[in-house]
Amino acid sequence: MATELVIDVKNQVKQALVEVEKRNIENVFFVACGGSSALMYPSKYVIDREAQKVDAHLYSSNEFIHRNHNKLGSSSLVILCSHSGTTPETVEAAKFARQHGALAIALTNEPGSPLAQAADVVLKYEWGQEANAFTINYSILYQLVFGVLKVVENNSKFEAIETSLENLQNVFEKAVSKYQEKAEQFGQLYKDEKIIYTMASGANYGVAYSFAICILMEMQWIHSHAIHAGEYFHGPFEIIDEETPFIILLGLDETRPMEERALEFSKRYGKKLVVLDAKDFDYEGVQDEVKGYIAPLVLNYVLRKYADQLAEARNHPLSTRRYMWKVEY
Numbered sequence: 121m122a123t124e125l126v127i128d129v130k131n132q133v134k135q136a137l138v139e140v141e142k143r144n145i146e147n148v149f150f151v152a153c154g155g156s157s158a159l160m161y162p163s164k165y166v167i168d169r170e171a172q173k174v175d176a177h178l179y180s181s182n183e184f185i186h187r188n189h190n191k192l193g194s195s196s197l198v199i200l201c202s203h204s205g206t207t208p209e210t211v212e213a214a215k216f217a218r219q220h221g222a223l224a225i226a227l228t229n230e231p232g233s234p235l236a237q238a239a240d241v242v243l244k245y246e247w248g249q250e251a252n253a254f255t256i257n258y259s260i261l262y263q264l265v266f267g268v269l270k271v272v273e274n275n276s277k278f279e280a281i282e283t284s285l286e287n288l289q290n291v292f293e294k295a296v297s298k299y300q301e302k303a304e305q306f307g308q309l310y311k312d313e314k315i316i317y318t319m320a321s322g323a324n325y326g327v328a329y330s331f332a333i334c335i336l337m338e339m340q341w342i343h344s345h346a347i348h349a350g351e352y353f354h355g356p357f358e359i360i361d362e363e364t365p366f367i368i369l370l371g372l373d374e375t376r377p378m379e380e381r382a383l384e385f386s387k388r389y390g391k392k393l394v395v396l397d398a399k400d401f402d403y404e405g406v407q408d409e410v411k412g413y414i415a416p417l418v419l420n421y422v423l424r425k426y427a428d429q430l431a432e433a434r435n436h437p438l439s440t441r442r443y444m445w446k447v448e449y
C-alpha cells in the first residue's frame with residue numbers, strides 16, 4: 121500500500137479529531153443521500169453498540185433539514201458524505217448543520233466541491249479499482265467514528281479498527297477470488313429477472329439497501345426492495361415462492377440470528393436464493409473484536425462484483441441513467 125496515502129488518511133482523521141475534541145459532542149448525525157447514505161449504516165450500528173453516552177441518528181439529507189431534530193445544536197457532530205460533493209440536498213444539509221452550531225465534517229471524493237466548501241472539515245477518500253481499502257469511504261468513516269468514540273468517551277477500539285482496516289485490502293482480494301465464479305453465475309442466472317429482493321439486518325442492512333436502490337433500481341432498472349430480516353416476518357415473507365429471487369446477507373454482528381431465521385424460512389418456500397455469508401471470508405489481519413463491523417465492508421465489496429457481472433450479462437452498464445443528472449428533479 122502506498123505509504124504516503126496511508127499517512128495522509130491518518131493525518132486527515134487526526135485533524136478532524138482535533139476539531140471534535142474542541143467541542144462537547146453529545147450526538148452524531150449521519151447525513152447523506154443514496155449510496156453515500158447507505159455506507160453510513162454500519163457506522164450508526166457501531167455507535168449504537170459502542171457508545172456509553174453519545175447517540176447516533178441517520179437521515180437522508182433533505183429529511184435532516186425538514187425534520188429539524190430537536191437535539192441538533194452545538195453539541196452535535198454532523199457527518200455528511202457525497203461522492204461528487206455536489207448533491208444539493210447534502211450541501212444544504214451541511215449549511216443547515218453549521219447554522220445550528222454543529223460541527224460539520226464532510227467525506228467526499230472531490231475536495232474542491234460545494235460540499236467541501238460548506239463543511240468545517242473535509243475528509244477526502246479514494247475510490248475505484250485502484251484504491252486501497254484503507255483509503256476508501258467506509259474505512260475513513262470508521263476511522264473517524266472510532267476516533268470520535270475514543271476522544272469523547274475513551275472507547276478502546278480505535279487501534280483495533282485501524283490495524284484491521286490496514287489489512288482490509290487482502291481480505292477483499294481473497295473474498296473476491298473465492299466468489300468471482302459465483303458472481304459470474306449470478307449474472308447469467310439472474311439476468312432476465314424483473315425483480316430481485318435483498319435482505320439483511322444490523323450492520324449489514326445498509327449493504328442490502330444500497331444494492332437494492334442503487335445497483336438494482338438505479339443502475340439496472342430492476343424492481344427491488346431491501347427487506348429488513350426482522351421485518352420479513354411482518355409482511356414481506358408472504359411474497360416468497362419458488363420464482364422470486366432473494367439476495368440474503370449473513371453478517372457476523374449481534375443481529376445474525378435474525379438473518380439466519382429469515383434464511384431458514386426462505387429455504388422452506390423459496391428456490392432462487394443467493395446467499396452471501398460473511399463467515400466464508402478469510403479475515404486474516406482483522407481483530408476479533410471488530411470482525412462484526414468489518415463484515416459489511418467485505419459483503420459490499422463482493423456484491424459489487426455481482427453487480428458488475430449482472431450488468432455485463434444484461435448488457436446494461438452500471439452508468440446508464442434515464443433521469444438522474446439528465447432532467448430536472
Ligand SMILES: O=P(O)(O)OC[C@H]1O[C@](O)(CO)[C@@H](O)[C@@H]1O
Nearest residue numbers: 154155156202203204205207334
Ligand atoms: O452525493 P453523491 O454521493 O455524489 O451521490 C449522488 C448519487 O449517487 C448515488 O449514490 C449512486 O449513483 C445515488 O444514490 C445518488 O443520488
